[in-house]
Amino acid sequence: MPRAIISPSVLASDFGQLTAECTRMIKGGAEWLHMGAPILSCVKKGIPDIFMDCHMMVAEPEKWVDDIADAGGALYCFHYEATSDPLSLINAIHNRSMKAGIAISPDTPSTVITDEIANAADMLLVMTVYPGRGGQKFLEKCVPKVAELRARFPEKDIEVDGGVGPSTIDKCAHAGSNVIVAGTAIFGASDPENVITVLKATVNSAQAKIAASRA
């Protein structure tokens, strides 16, 4: 059964604040952190054991694999829409000893993730907002894609990103998502640790129900 992984989308801009935020999130129960590429090596120096989930919302994602690997990235997630050869890119990411994630934007059907692609990738990301910025409204229309992917890939890490927080986590978790990216819901909260706890508990309980329904 996939376990709950909460990945705060780190929104700090100053390096000192960033390192402090990362440390605080990890102490608060976050297991993965979700950050922009230019700050990776700096953060890696400060927190050597960090797991950096690098969501590359870029054109030509093939270009940045080496830079991200050299900077200490642990997972390189690219957008299906940005490449013509996802399988070769997954291979290139694995060759640099990173995990590979593949994201689909809100208007892309989950069926583009073929069995071959999903089996090669380590994580599937269903965007629940249009890529670009934090603070957007969660798009419910994306939830059935999570359920479709979970039905086909019971053991895969399936991530959601965009507008996810205590008011939308139920839908994501019950559809089968187990990796949660949350920016505003965590960093805008007066008690971020509590938000992480709630997200994690909701996912763990949904995963247990999904596993029981299959038994």
Ligand SMILES: O=C(CO)[C@@H](O)[C@H](O)COP(=O)(O)O
């Ligand atoms: O990069 C993106 C969306 O483009 C996301 O990672 C957001 O940054 C998540 O932020 P919230 O939607 O949770 O505020």
